[in-house]
Amino acid sequence: MSALTPQTHRSSGNAPLTRASELAADVKALMAAGDRDRACARFEELVAQQQRRAVRIAYHYLRDAHDADEAVQDAFVKVFTHIGSYREDYPFEVWFTRILVNGCLDLRKARARRLRWSVPMTTTPDGVQVDPPSPDRGPEASLLSGARGKEITAAVARLPERQRTVFTLCQIGELSTSEVSQSLGLSEATVRVHLFRAVRKLRQLLER
Amino acid sequence: MFIRSRHLADDRIVDACLDGALSASEAGHLDACPGCDARRAEFSRLLMDVSVAAAEGADEAFPEARLTRQRSRIMQRLVQHGQPGRLLAFPGSAIEPAPLSARPRPATRWIAAAAAAGLALGLLAGHLTDRLTPANSRRASQAVLRSLGDTGSAQSVGTVRQLSEEEFLSELDAAVSGVGSDALRPFDALTPRISEVALRE
Ligand SMILES: [Zn+2]
Numbered sequence: 001m002s003a004l005t006p007q008t009h010r011s012s013g014n015a016p017l018t019r020a021s022e023l024a025a026d027v028k029a030l031m032a033a034g035d036r037d038r039a040c041a042r043f044e045e046l047v048a049q050q051q052r053r054a055v056r057i058a059y060h061y062l063r064d065a066h067d068a069d070e071a072v073q074d075a076f077v078k079v080f081t082h083i084g085s086y087r088e089d090y091p092f093e094v095w096f097t098r099i100l101v102n103g104c105l106d107l108r109k110a111r112a113r114r115l116r117w118s119v120p121m122t123t124t125p126d127g128v129q130v131d132p133p134s135p136d137r138g139p140e141a142s143l144l145s146g147a148r149g150k151e152i153t154a155a156v157a158r159l160p161e162r163q164r165t166v167f168t169l170c171q172i173g174e175l176s177t178s179e180v181s182q183s184l185g186l187s188e189a190t191v192r193v194h195l196f197r198a199v200r201k202l203r204q205l206l207e208r
Numbered sequence: 209m210f211i212r213s214r215h216l217a218d219d220r221i222v223d224a225c226l227d228g229a230l231s232a233s234e235a236g237h238l239d240a241c242p243g244c245d246a247r248r249a250e251f252s253r254l255l256m257d258v259s260v261a262a263a264e265g266a267d268e269a270f271p272e273a274r275l276t277r278q279r280s281r282i283m284q285r286l287v288q289h290g291q292p293g294r295l296l297a298f299p300g301s302a303i304e305p306a307p308l309s310a311r312p313r314p315a316t317r318w319i320a321a322a323a324a325a326g327l328a329l330g331l332l333a334g335h336l337t338d339r340l341t342p343a344n345s346r347r348a349s350q351a352v353l354r355s356l357g358d359t360g361s362a363q364s365v366g367t368v369r370q371l372s373e374e375e376f377l378s379e380l381d382a383a384v385s386g387v388g389s390d391a392l393r394p395f396d397a398l399t400p401r402i403s404e405v406a407l408r409e
Contacts, residue, residue, distance in 0.1 A: 040286060052270075055269075055278075073282050077282060172266070196223075
């Protein structure tokens, strides 16, 4: 498949692939052809195209902007270094989301480990006052303008984890239930159940 | 107009709001029943509100300038480390350096606490090596000794500082759980571990 004719890329279901999938296929082909510079240029386009969605997912998954930044960077670097394993007939968004979610998991485990082994202190040995480690500086602490916005974001943060994951990928990551099921390795029925529970819980939390 | 006697359950209404295909009779009912249609409108509004608010929350934390910086950093990392076709790195190795080194971390005494705990564990594990579960204890002991730079003494705290934070804490966790050798298993970044996504509901 030529890297120069992305419009010819087709999914296995014969549906046209997304722009992101086309770009990923181009990067793969260019790398295979040894044209790293053009592959990088094309990859930067891919990052720009997927970045907003990625940070939204990671931010709501990790509830911390720094961690989200780190997770998104790592995910894109992994994508590039493993572009050879990308299947051109597979939606890039699904493949990428798998990598991103796995990265978020690793970061969360690392964060938990840090908390487990840390002894917080508010002064250095030199007596300098420092900030104590804050718990998740979550979206609820963000500068959302409206009170309703804050209330909604806090409600999402209060969802049980699996519900929040599925809800985040569907409603914030803009994946279909079928794509979420592929990304997470869950059946589509299970995804729908978690999604419904999330919506029901949100309605309950947001009822006045 | 004929209205199917039973109203749609909430999950079917939510499915209708998403991409779920309704059966012909369900769709017919939804079209004809003002009550169910009102519920659909309510759920649709809720979904829309939540999606918009959630996206705005993330977008405020990541304004365009921050995305641009992030993109530059990614491209920089590709130049520095991105060699395609390489094996996935072990945690803490050069291919996946601890990113965002400039990221401010709250000051803690974790290194001292972890070193003390690790040392105590190493001594305990070493003591038990010949008496209880030899294999596990030896592995735990070795993991701790590795994390202490193989000197096995309290003087090695200086060596500890050369290890990455993650590497060191992983070793400690491994030593505690008695699965030290697992720390050497390459991590599989491309296989979802959904079982870990949520163990609790
Ligand atoms: Zn009805």
